[in-house]
Amino acid sequence: MSSAITVRDYQNLIDGQWVAAADGDTFERVSPAHDVVVGRYPSAGVEDLGRAVVAARRAFDEGPWPTMPGVERARILNRVAEAIRANADDLAYVEALESGKPVTQAHDEVVSSADLWEYAATLCRHTYGDTYNTLGASMFGMVLREPVGVVGMITPWNFPLLIISQKLPFALAVGCTAVVKPAEITPGTTLRLAQLAQEAGLPEGVLNVVTGPGRVIGTPLAAHPDVDMISFTGSTDVGRRVIEASKSNLKKVELELGGKNPQLVFADADLDAALDAVVYGVYFNMGECCNSGSRLLVQRSIADEFTARVVERSRTVPVGDPLDPTTKVGAIATDEQLSKIVELVDSGRAEGADLLLGGGRLATERGRFMAPTVFAGVDPAMRIAREEIFGPVLSVLTFDTPEEAARIANATPFGLSAGVWTRDLDTAIGMSRAIRAGTIWVNTFLDGYPELPFGGYGESGIGREFGRFSIDAFTELKSVQMHLGPRTSWWMPRPGVAPR
Ligand code: NAD
Numbered sequence: 359m360s361s362a363i364t365v366r367d368y369q370n371l372i373d374g375q376w377v378a379a380a381d382g383d384t385f386e387r388v389s390p391a392h393d394v395v396v397g398r399y400p401s402a403g404v405e406d407l408g409r410a411v412v413a414a415r416r417a418f419d420e421g422p423w424p425t426m427p428g429v430e431r432a433r434i435l436n437r438v439a440e441a442i443r444a445n446a447d448d449l450a451y452v453e454a455l456e457s458g459k460p461v462t463q464a465h466d467e468v469v470s471s472a473d474l475w476e477y478a479a480t481l482c483r484h485t486y487g488d489t490y491n492t493l494g495a496s497m498f499g500m501v502l503r504e505p506v507g508v509v510g511m512i513t514p515w516n517f518p519l520l521i522i523s524q525k526l527p528f529a530l531a532v533g534c535t536a537v538v539k540p541a542e543i544t545p546g547t548t549l550r551l552a553q554l555a556q557e558a559g560l561p562e563g564v565l566n567v568v569t570g571p572g573r574v575i576g577t578p579l580a581a582h583p584d585v586d587m588i589s590f591t592g593s594t595d596v597g598r599r600v601i602e603a604s605k606s607n608l609k610k611v612e613l614e615l616g617g618k619n620p621q622l623v624f625a626d627a628d629l630d631a632a633l634d635a636v637v638y639g640v641y642f643n644m645g646e647c648c649n650s651g652s653r654l655l656v657q658r659s660i661a662d663e664f665t666a667r668v669v670e671r672s673r674t675v676p677v678g679d680p681l682d683p684t685t686k687v688g689a690i691a692t693d694e695q696l697s698k699i700v701e702l703v704d705s706g707r708a709e710g711a712d713l714l715l716g717g718g719r720l721a722t723e724r725g726r727f728m729a730p731t732v733f734a735g736v737d738p739a740m741r742i743a744r745e746e747i748f749g750p751v752l753s754v755l756t757f758d759t760p761e762e763a764a765r766i767a768n769a770t771p772f773g774l775s776a777g778v779w780t781r782d783l784d785t786a787i788g789m790s791r792a793i794r795a796g797t798i799w800v801n802t803f804l805d806g807y808p809e810l811p812f813g814g815y816g817e818s819g820i821g822r823e824f825g826r827f828s829i830d831a832f833t834e835l836k837s838v839q840m841h842l843g844p845r846t847s848w849w850m851p852r853p854g855v856a857p858r
Contacts, residue, residue, distance in 0.1 A: 363392060363455065368399045368545065370406065370569055371552045373413035374562030380405045385570070387543055390458040391680050391689035391725040397456060397546050402568040407537070407575045407582070410566035414508045414535040415584045417563030424505050424533035432482035435527050437558035438551075439475035442468060442523075445554065452546040453519060454680040458689030458725075459643055461681050470806070471523035474824075477808035478527030485532050485829055496845075500838040505533035506610055507586030509832065510579040512572070512600065513548070514592040515541035515691055516646045516748075521614075522548050524812070525589045528828040530564065537585065538567045539576055541592075543691060545569040572596065581606045589831065590614070591648075594746075594772075594817045612821035612831045614648070614813060616746040617774030620767040621651040621803065622789060624760075625660045627779035628801070633664070635777060635803040636752070637671045641687050641730055642804060645750040646695070648818075649775045649797070649804055652747060653736075654754045655763055661756045665734050668752065669714050672730045677720065687750060689725045696726045699749030706733050706742040711753070738769045746772070760785055764792035773815025777803040796822070 365386075369376040378384075383401035388394065400406070417423055423431070442449065446468045453468070454461035490499030509529045513521045518540055529536055540548035545567075552567045568575055576596075580588050580603035587610035590600045594615040604611050621639055623632045639651025656664050680688035690696040696719060703717055716731030728749050736743050736753040743753050757763040767776055767789075775797040778789040790798045796813045799805065806812065806824075813822035821831050 363389065363394050363396060365395045366397050366452070366546065368397060368549045368569070370400045370402055370410075371549070371556065371565065371567045372406065372410045373566065374556070377406075379403060379570075385542065387456050387546070389455045389689075389725075390691050391727075392455070393724045397452075399545050399549070399569040402570040402575050404575065404578050406568050407578055410537045410568050411508065411579075411582050411584050413563035413566050414537050417561060418505070418508050418535040423530075423535060423561055423564045426533070428482035428485065431531060431533070432479040434555075434559045435475050435479035435482065435531060438527070438555050438560075439472045439479065441554040441558055442472040442475060442551070445550070446472075449519060449547050449550060451681075452550065453544070454688070456544040456546050457515060457518065458680055458691050460685045460688045462683050462685075463643065464680075467517060467520045471519045474520075474523040474808050475527045478531045481528065481531040481826065481829060484826070485833070487835070496842050498840045498842060500840070502836040502838060503532070503829070503833045504836055505529075506832050506834050507534060508584060509534045509536050509587045509589055510582065510585045511536055511538045512576050512579065512588065512590045512592065513538070513540050515544040516643060516648070518544040519547040519551060521591050522551065524591075524823045526565070528823070529589070529832045530560075532829055532832050534587075534832050535564045536566065537579060538565065539572075539579055540567070540569060542569065542571050576600075577603050580604050583607045585609060587612070587832070597819070610831070612823070613819040614823060615774075615817060615819045616772060617648045617650065617814065617818050618653060618744060618746055618770040618772045619649055619651050619775045619777075619795070620653040620655050620793075621777035622757075622763050622767060622779065623654065623656045623660070623664060624763075624778075624780040624782070624785055625657045626781045626785075628781065629660070629664060629667075631801065632779040633667050633671060635779070636668055637675065639777060639803045640752045641672070641675050641750045644687050644690055644728065646691060646748050650748070651777055651803060652751065652753060653743060654752055655757055655766055656754060657763075658756045658758050661754070665714070665732075665754050668754070669732050672715055672732055672752075675730050677727055677730065687730065690728050690749065693726060695748065696728060699728055699747055699751065702742055702745060702747045702749075703731060703751060706736070706740065706753070709737075709740045709742070711736045711740060711742060716750075738766050744770050760788055760792075764789060767793045771817040774818035775799065
């Protein structure tokens with residue numbers, strides 16, 4: 359398969375022009391599954407970033423994008439959605455090669471991305487403020503909702519097209535302009551998306567994409583005084599650095615960060631359905647997923663039998679070439695990520711958890727693949743119960759009562775999502791209330807809808823994406839207070855107040 363893979367050359371989009379980096383520097387991406395170069399991109403520096411910000415600033419300040427009728431913005435966003443669908447095979451292929459994820463899964467993500475653009479298009483025509491006709495006969499109040507301005511977007515490598523599609527169309531819908539910095543190991547589909555958006559009629563400067571390392575252009579983007587907002591998805595550590603950099607002009611910050619998400623399986627659940635979702639939830643995207651169901655909390659009365667079934671099912675998960683349509687688990691994105699996974703697995707062994715399956719890198723001719731791994735006997739205090747592993751590693755913990763289940767579920771600094779498996783309505787609603795996380799799935803896992811807000815509690819982030827709620831992030835509210843008729847003068851004596 360790898361012999362047919364060819365390298366693609368990309369350029370950055372700045373002010374409507376496709377350009378190389380100012381100093382001509384480039385960097386390459388090697389497919390983590392095939393060990394061949396698949397993409398070459400401009401290595402942008404602060405000069406390139408500066409030009410991108412100037413372009414986005416001008417496109418915002420001078421228009422026409424922010425003041426264009428919503429219906430016209432909606433037409434363009436819908437055209438982008440159509441173009442994404444029309445190019446789905448190619449986008450999925452690029453995504454699979456750069457990230458290592460299975461191409462069939464990448465295809466699903468491309469289709470979901472198109473859906474996000476279509477949904478956001480509806481918001482172009484449904485973003486509005488409020489009026490107050492209750493302030494007295496001489497006053498009228500209006501609340502205007504205005505685009506926040508130039509938005510810097512920094513995205514990770516695990517769902518490159520999907521995550522930029524969770525931000526960009528929503529920001530564009532309300533009239534913002536953008537400077538996007540994709541992860542340096544997976545920039546291909548973001549640059550292709552920019553090309554499709556340009557062809558769909560997005561005016562020059564509204565969308566700019568610069569590629570390069572986070573420290574070189576990510577931090578300066580977060581610190582830039584002409585950027586009004588940063589929307590960041592990535593690790594909690596880098597999220598902290600983004601907040602630090604954003605302090606320069608106290609810009610608005612929205613963060614989607616890591617997770618250590620539990621799936622709670624109660625004894626009364628449909629255990630076949632739960633089994634399928636537990637295995638899917640932890641191995642989906644090689645576990646390189648913020649929503650990974652990396653902790654299984656199982657009720658003690660069924661723990662041994664259910665865990666044994668999880669191990670048996672895990673043995674059957676097809677790991678291999680992302681371009682093979684039967685593959686469910688592809689390659690780990692980088693050597694660095696694989697080392698991090700192995701280090702955490704070693705910590706699990708050292709802290710006394712029982713390794714039931716896997717536990718290391720798979721021996722393959724090329725690429726980097728991790729064996730599906732299951733630990734039982736995990737204590738909530740262990741690192742593998744608290745830290746995001748970002749690999750195909752499941753930590754099994756047990757509980758007796760719903761109260762104990764909720765306590766363990768909440769015993770990490772994160773709060774992104776959780777799965778609850780039960781047939782009992784009280785348990786389902788009780789757990790949905792008790793778990794401190796932005797998304798609770800009941801008798802399902804990893805579904806997502808553009809209508810429903812997504813984001814995290816605690817160290818999983820700040821703010822929400824998706825749905826009409828995403829409009830809050832990308833808009834400012836302005837109160838306009840209007841006086842009707844003669845206004846009471848400041849100099850007029852007020853009744854009951856004696857002049858001094
Ligand atoms: P990362 O934090 O290493 O990188 C994310 C982005 O930040 C990349 O574009 C990177 O170049 C940039 N960056 C790196 N250092 C920077 C710096 N000092 N200043 C500014 N930008 C910098 O994350 P990753 O490894 O690409 O992605 C994995 C992480 O993302 C995981 O923790 C995962 O949970 C999280 N994630 C969260 C969500 C969510 O919606 N909550 C979704 C996907 C991934």
